[in-house]
Amino acid sequence: MMSTTAWLIETADPVGTTLYFCNDGDWCSNPNHAHKFPSAEQASHKLASMQVSQNFRVAEHMWCD
Numbered sequence: 001m002m003s004t005t006a007w008l009i010e011t012a013d014p015v016g017t018t019l020y021f022c023n024d025g026d027w028c029s030n031p032n033h034a035h036k037f038p039s040a041e042q043a044s045h046k047l048a049s050m051q052v053s054q055n056f057r058v059a060e061h062m063w064c065d
Helices: 040-050
Strands: 003-011 020-023 026-028 056-064
Touching: 003 040, 020 040, 040 056
Parallel strands: none
Antiparallel strands: 003 020, 003 056, 020 026
16 A cells, blocks of 8 residues: 655644645645645745745645555
8 A cells, every 4th residue: 555645734723623725715624625735845835925824834644545
């Protein structure tokens, strides 16, 4: 079994539902629908360009194929 690793932009609010960046202006609670960045650097660059609050982060996710 192989695994796929990608970096996602997600909310970092520990109290609420985690939301994932899917596309500009589009967020959802399903990480499978999220935009998958191939590196942490690319995700961080996109997050910085979005000018959002500090309640967002870049996180590594893995899926089994």
